[in-house]
Structure formats: C-alpha cells, structure tokens
Amino acid sequence: MKKLIVAAAMVAFAASTALAADTVVMKAKNGNVTFNHKEHSAAGDCKACHGEGTPGKLTLGKDAAHKLCKGCHETKKAGPTKCGDCHKK
Numbered sequence: 001m002k003k004l005i006v007a008a009a010m011v012a013f014a015a016s017t018a019l020a021a022d023t024v025v026m027k028a029k030n031g032n033v034t035f036n037h038k039e040h041s042a043a044g045d046c047k048a049c050h051g052e053g054t055p056g057k058l059t060l061g062k063d064a065a066h067k068l069c070k071g072c073h074e075t076k077k078a079g080p081t082k083c084g085d086c087h088k089k
C-alpha cells in the first residue's frame with residue numbers, strides 16, 4: 001500500500017487521456033462486483049490503480065483486486081471491506 005500512496009501523492013494528473021465506462025461489472029463466481037469507475041476516478045488520480053503510463057485496460061484478478069481495492073478502503077476507512085458488500089449475487 002505504501003507505494004500506492006506515494007504514487008498517489010506525487011500526481012496531479014490531467015484527467016483527460018481516455019474515458020472508461022462509468023460503471024464496470026467485474027465478474028466473480030461468488031457474486032459480481034460492481035465498480036463505479038467514474039466515482040473512483042473523480043479525483044483524477046489514475047495512477048493509484050493504473051500505475052505509470054497511460055491508463056487503459058486493467059486486468060486484476062482475485063489477489064491483485066483484493067490488495068488494491070480492499071487495501072485502499074481499509075487505509076481510507078471508506079468503502080466496503082466485507083465480502084458481501086462487494087460481491088453481490
């Protein structure tokens with residue numbers, strides 16, 4: 001997480017590069033996760049999730065997603081951290 005926060009602090013990024021769908025449904029067999037990309041990127045901090053370079057397609061998978069998504073929610077004490085709050089059947 002440290003690395004993400006440092007990266008986040010370093011950028012004031014012009015959020016004009018490319019547009020993703022407002023909400024994305026990420027498939028998972030234990031219940032799909034609805035991710036609001038628009039809300040999450042409102043701060044313009046693309047690098048928190050996309051890393052360096054131009055933001056584009058991002059494939060996370062279970063472990064990376066849990067680390068990234070839950071990690072930030074825990075750090076910020078905002079956003080869901082319980083299984084059923086992300087995974088909806």
Ligand code: HEC
Nearest residue numbers: 015018019020024040041044045046048049055056057058
């Ligand atoms: C909180 C994490 C997060 C932030 C912040 C974020 N993104 Fe994303 N972005 C994602 C995820 C996750 C996906 C992949 C969604 C999927 O499964 O299709 C994605 C996908 C994309 C895509 C590809 C869409 C497609 O269908 O190919 C683009 C383009 C993109 N993001 C641009 C941006 C830009 C520009 C910003 C900053 C303004 C940004 N993102 C901020 C998580 C984030």
Ligand code: HEC
Nearest residue numbers: 026027028029033060061062065069070080081082083086
């Ligand atoms: C912050 C939201 C969030 C929380 C909380 C969360 N998950 Fe996930 N989980 C995801 C995302 C996002 C994916 C990846 C989906 C993808 O890669 O398309 C995922 C993937 C998975 C997968 C893989 C599913 C598949 O079809 O391969 C399993 C299993 C899983 N999570 C179980 C859990 C369990 C158990 C908990 C509670 C301990 C939990 N998750 C909590 C967001 C979350």
Ligand code: HEC
Nearest residue numbers: 033034035036039048049068069072073076078079080086
């Ligand atoms: C850089 C920090 C950060 C990352 C990374 C992040 N989130 Fe969040 N997320 C938040 C914050 C902050 C909130 C609370 C927003 C609010 O309550 O206004 C939130 C709220 C949410 C919510 C509930 C509100 C809504 O939008 O429906 C869901 C679901 C969610 N996040 C899913 C995800 C998933 C899935 C990922 C990973 C692909 C992710 N988040 C990555 C910061 C983050």
